[in-house]
Amino acid sequence: MRGGRVIATRRDEGKYQAILRAAISVMARSGYHNAQISRIAKAAGVADGTVYLYFKNKEDVLISLIRDGINKIIQQCERELVPELDARAKLERIISLYFRELNGDPDFATVSQVYLRQVDANIRRQIGDIMKPFNDILDATVNQGVAEGQFPADINRRIARRMVFGTMDETVTAWVLTGSKYDLEALASDVVKLLLNGLTGTSGK
Amino acid sequence: MRGGRVIATRRDEGKYQAILRAAISVMARSGYHNAQISRIAKAAGVADGTVYLYFKNKEDVLISLIRDGINKIIQQCERELVPELDARAKLERIISLYFRELNGDPDFATVSQVYLRQVDANIRRQIGDIMKPFNDILDATVNQGVAEGQFPADINRRIARRMVFGTMDETVTAWVLTGSKYDLEALASDVVKLLLNGLTGTSGK
Amino acid sequence: MRGGRVIATRRDEGKYQAILRAAISVMARSGYHNAQISRIAKAAGVADGTVYLYFKNKEDVLISLIRDGINKIIQQCERELVPELDARAKLERIISLYFRELNGDPDFATVSQVYLRQVDANIRRQIGDIMKPFNDILDATVNQGVAEGQFPADINRRIARRMVFGTMDETVTAWVLTGSKYDLEALASDVVKLLLNGLTGTSGK
Amino acid sequence: MRGGRVIATRRDEGKYQAILRAAISVMARSGYHNAQISRIAKAAGVADGTVYLYFKNKEDVLISLIRDGINKIIQQCERELVPELDARAKLERIISLYFRELNGDPDFATVSQVYLRQVDANIRRQIGDIMKPFNDILDATVNQGVAEGQFPADINRRIARRMVFGTMDETVTAWVLTGSKYDLEALASDVVKLLLNGLTGTSGK
DNA sequence: GATGAATGAGAGTTCATTCAT
DNA sequence: AATGAATGAACTCTCATTCAT
Numbered sequence: 001m002r003g004g005r006v007i008a009t010r011r012d013e014g015k016y017q018a019i020l021r022a023a024i025s026v027m028a029r030s031g032y033h034n035a036q037i038s039r040i041a042k043a044a045g046v047a048d049g050t051v052y053l054y055f056k057n058k059e060d061v062l063i064s065l066i067r068d069g070i071n072k073i074i075q076q077c078e079r080e081l082v083p084e085l086d087a088r089a090k091l092e093r094i095i096s097l098y099f100r101e102l103n104g105d106p107d108f109a110t111v112s113q114v115y116l117r118q119v120d121a122n123i124r125r126q127i128g129d130i131m132k133p134f135n136d137i138l139d140a141t142v143n144q145g146v147a148e149g150q151f152p153a154d155i156n157r158r159i160a161r162r163m164v165f166g167t168m169d170e171t172v173t174a175w176v177l178t179g180s181k182y183d184l185e186a187l188a189s190d191v192v193k194l195l196l197n198g199l200t201g202t203s204g205k
Numbered sequence: 206m207r208g209g210r211v212i213a214t215r216r217d218e219g220k221y222q223a224i225l226r227a228a229i230s231v232m233a234r235s236g237y238h239n240a241q242i243s244r245i246a247k248a249a250g251v252a253d254g255t256v257y258l259y260f261k262n263k264e265d266v267l268i269s270l271i272r273d274g275i276n277k278i279i280q281q282c283e284r285e286l287v288p289e290l291d292a293r294a295k296l297e298r299i300i301s302l303y304f305r306e307l308n309g310d311p312d313f314a315t316v317s318q319v320y321l322r323q324v325d326a327n328i329r330r331q332i333g334d335i336m337k338p339f340n341d342i343l344d345a346t347v348n349q350g351v352a353e354g355q356f357p358a359d360i361n362r363r364i365a366r367r368m369v370f371g372t373m374d375e376t377v378t379a380w381v382l383t384g385s386k387y388d389l390e391a392l393a394s395d396v397v398k399l400l401l402n403g404l405t406g407t408s409g410k
Numbered sequence: 411m412r413g414g415r416v417i418a419t420r421r422d423e424g425k426y427q428a429i430l431r432a433a434i435s436v437m438a439r440s441g442y443h444n445a446q447i448s449r450i451a452k453a454a455g456v457a458d459g460t461v462y463l464y465f466k467n468k469e470d471v472l473i474s475l476i477r478d479g480i481n482k483i484i485q486q487c488e489r490e491l492v493p494e495l496d497a498r499a500k501l502e503r504i505i506s507l508y509f510r511e512l513n514g515d516p517d518f519a520t521v522s523q524v525y526l527r528q529v530d531a532n533i534r535r536q537i538g539d540i541m542k543p544f545n546d547i548l549d550a551t552v553n554q555g556v557a558e559g560q561f562p563a564d565i566n567r568r569i570a571r572r573m574v575f576g577t578m579d580e581t582v583t584a585w586v587l588t589g590s591k592y593d594l595e596a597l598a599s600d601v602v603k604l605l606l607n608g609l610t611g612t613s614g615k
Numbered sequence: 616m617r618g619g620r621v622i623a624t625r626r627d628e629g630k631y632q633a634i635l636r637a638a639i640s641v642m643a644r645s646g647y648h649n650a651q652i653s654r655i656a657k658a659a660g661v662a663d664g665t666v667y668l669y670f671k672n673k674e675d676v677l678i679s680l681i682r683d684g685i686n687k688i689i690q691q692c693e694r695e696l697v698p699e700l701d702a703r704a705k706l707e708r709i710i711s712l713y714f715r716e717l718n719g720d721p722d723f724a725t726v727s728q729v730y731l732r733q734v735d736a737n738i739r740r741q742i743g744d745i746m747k748p749f750n751d752i753l754d755a756t757v758n759q760g761v762a763e764g765q766f767p768a769d770i771n772r773r774i775a776r777r778m779v780f781g782t783m784d785e786t787v788t789a790w791v792l793t794g795s796k797y798d799l800e801a802l803a804s805d806v807v808k809l810l811l812n813g814l815t816g817t818s819g820k
Numbered sequence: 821g822a823t824g825a826a827t828g829a830g831a832g833t834t835c836a837t838t839c840a841t
Numbered sequence: 842a843a844t845g846a847a848t849g850a851a852c853t854c855t856c857a858t859t860c861a862t
Contacts, residue, residue: 012842031325033238037836038845047844049838058836091404117319117378120236124382142404151404156395162379163372163399170371171364173322177329190361194368198403199296199347199356217825242853252827257854422846441735443648447832457848459834468832501814524732527788530646534792552814561814566805569786573809576785577778583732584777587739600771604778608813609706609757609766627821652857653824662823664859673857 016054018044020065028107031114032062059123066115067130069108073101074133081137087145088196094137095168095195096188102172106180113173138164164195221259223249225270233312236319237267264328271320272335274313278306279338286342292350293401299342300373300400301393307377311385318378343369369400426464428454430475438517441524442472469533476525477540479518483511484543491547497555498606504547505578505605506598512582516590523583548574574605631669633659635680643722647677647730674738681730682745684723688716689748696752702760703811709752710783710810711803717787721795728788753779779810 022044026035037058041048055061076097081090102109116131118124138161145151151160171191175184194201227249231240242263246253260266285298307314321332343366350356356365376396380389399406432454436445447468451458465471486507491500512519526537548571555561561570581601585594604611637659641650652673656663670676695708717724731742753776760766766775786806790799809816 015843034325036834041845048836048846049844050842052837053842088405114322117322118236120239128382145404152406155404156399159372159376159392159395159399160404162375163368163396164404166371166373166375167364167368168371169375170367173371174367177333187364190364191368194361194364194403196403196405198399198401198406199350199360199365199369200293200401201357201403201406220825241851253853254828254855255826258825263853425846444735446830451849458832459849460847462833463846498815527729527732530649538792555814562816565814566809569782569802569805569809570814572785572789573778573782573806574814576781576783577774578781580777580781580784581774587743597774600774601778604771604774604813606813606815608809608811608816609760609770609775609779610703610811611767611813611816630822651855656824663825663857664823665821667858668821 015044015046015050019046019051019054019061020068023061023065024069024105024107024111027062027065028110062111062115063123063126063130065108066112066127069105069112070130070134073098074137076101077134077137087141087148087150090141090144091164091195092188092192094141095164095192096185098168099172099185099188099191102175103180103184106176109172109180110176113169113176116169135161135165167191167195220249220251220255224251224256224259224266225273228266229270229274229310229312229316232267232270233315237263267316267320268328268331268335270313271317271332274310274317275335275339278303279342281306282339282342286346292346292353292355293397295346295349296369296400297393297397299346300369300397301390303373304377304390304393307380308385308389311381314377314385315381318374318381321374340366340370372396372400425454425456425460429456429461429464429471430478433471434475434479434515434517434521437472437475438520442468472521472525473533473536473540475518476522476537479515479522480540480544483508484547486511487544487547497551497558497560498602500551500554501574501605502598502602504551505574505602506595508578509582509595509598509601512585513590513594516586519582519590520586523579523586526579545571545575577601577605630659630661630665634661634666634669634676635683638676638680639684639720639722639726642677642680643725677730678738678741678745680723681727681742684720684727685745685749688713689752691716692749692752702756702763702765703807705756705759706779706810707803707807709756710779710807711800713783714787714800714803714806717790718795718799721791724787724795725791728784728791731784750776750780782806782810 019040022040022042023035026040026043030039037051038048040061041051044051051061055064077094080093080097085093102112115123116127118127139157142151142155142157142160142164146153146155146157168191171187172184175182175187224245227247228240228245231245231248235244242256243253245266246256249256256266260269281302282299285302286295290298307317320328321336344362347356347360347362347365347369351358351360351362373396376392377389380387380392429450433445433450436450436453440449447461448458450471451461454461461471465474487504490503490507495503512522525533526541549567552561552565552567552570552574556563556565556567578601581597582594585592585597634655637655637657638650641655641658645654652666653663655676656666659666666676670679691712692709695712696705700708717727730738731746754772757766757770757772757775757779761768761770761772783806786802787799790797790802
């Protein structure tokens, strides 16, 4: 649970959440490097020093908020991806819930879009660890599709997964860049259709 | 070309290029915020102050290097996308040359991956302006495919474009994150195949 | 009082004063542009960054020290210029206390001599605001003298005020330039005598 | 002649003057520390490096322009202060020509107002040397007045001189601060009258 | 003499982090 | 636990001065 936290668990879960919410809000508006700890603390209603009772340092705040947000999505996947579903249905569920979650938290969406791409090797590695379970879910879905015969056996599975995630990600990015104004979730069915049929796919699907 | 340069053109084009190359190299390794001007200057073999003879400020260095790199790709598109080609062929060319260009300059690829996603509104807007012509090329290709009957008329064209770019982008990102060790261009044909046929597409293409 | 401070009042009034005293000392010796914040901070016994907890920026340090010093003189005027005094007596008091205050703080005198004359439009305007009440006191005294019949009615009042302040100021400047070695206050009576009688005035006063 | 110049006299007197005029203009608007050599050079129509062919360094530019301007006034004094004049008349001539000269060159007036008060010990000493002959003229006039019986013998001559110069100076300062909009020379007669009669002087004078 | 690109020391300011209270 | 004043290293950018052409 909240596995990466180095700091001992504090009694006040409310303050932990308040700081993360504040960090998401401030970083979404200004980016990581322009999100001063003092602004985050102020937005959270705590003193600057209090941030360091809950997080090792500023980087830990970033990693923690991404981990919590992504984990929530992963848990939602585990809940919704019941074994009865075939690969197509699973893909549809994954994309729907991914869009739904981000649609409900545009600030987190903004922050995640930026920080999934980090140059800093240390952060990059940690982000990779966080994303691993989600990538595993996508891989499993592709594999299931092949096993079930829905997807061709000679498909390049790694690139297939990247196409799925890349399309989702680019859709979210575009939505974020326009100010999260429209309903992201509504795009899910069109995204799924295109991913399944490709550009040349017949409408018969 | 290099339209955004505010500083008067200097005689020494070599120094301009040297600074940009140095900036790409340093930023690829450390990110924008950890790429101090002094390190860039040192890597370029010039004095700190010289950077400011060629660029307005640090942000201008970043914008300039992205603009120059993207423009090179766009010019390559204009050269290779001859009118005789049908939409499929064009798509194949775009992806191939995109991968080829980045494959030949992994440091630029790294920097571009990060900075195509920027929180800072000012940078974001400028990046958007730079990418516009490339997006236009993708849009035109999708439209051509529909017009020629290769792509279904009821396709969501905007999402189609995002699928194409998102898949390309994610492929590059993965390549960059693993240290640009393998041949990126070799992936082009598999990427194209998946984009055209989708996950369920028959191998008949 | 201290109306211009933008920074929230800090608990430690002592540190605010220490920084101002240090700034006066350093600027008196080196001038505004050669008074580095690091030297002021060191002289005040605080860290560089602490200066920015008490002042918005370097210019604010300058304005603040002049404001505080001039305000002290203005308050002293308000205390000593009791209504019973006639214009001559008031003039004598003003000059005496002005010289007395500066005599007691030669470093402040030095700084003020230089910065009452500023080219920078922004600083100049602020200095003007600070000096306004003092000029008002001089004007009121001239007006009182005319009203009481001590000063001729056809006197050019604006130039009269400038003569008074100009003579005081020049006396202080000369004193400062020689290293503040002699007793400035002792000059007050001769200055008053000359201002009242002029160059040709009979000793009858 | 132009005694302080360390640099050998250059052939091109026009360039020397152009640089000084440019420096006066730029410094009047921005102050010494914000008057970059590059701006002065540009305003003078010469290259940056050319400034250093005519002046030792930036400080030398400042000193030179003040020296030239003050010397011009001193020479004018020597021309107009014919021996036949009594002290009052001389005083009137001095003030008139001082105001007239500055009225004709507001930018120089601005620069001189600021830099007659300098903290930097080195500049201060040089300014003192430049002003010495002018102060001598004022002293001589006061002495003449006492010798001729126009001014009381028990006058404090040093303070008398400071009153004269201080009043002139303050008048010029006020004129400069308001943007040199009105006719400075027109104030001369009122200034002289006040200096001769003082605040209490009868109008009979 | 004249140029102006290049230099690099230097300064103001920021802000993550600490720690006495 | 909570605070927030204090710290000081670090960074961007400026600009007087130089010197090869």
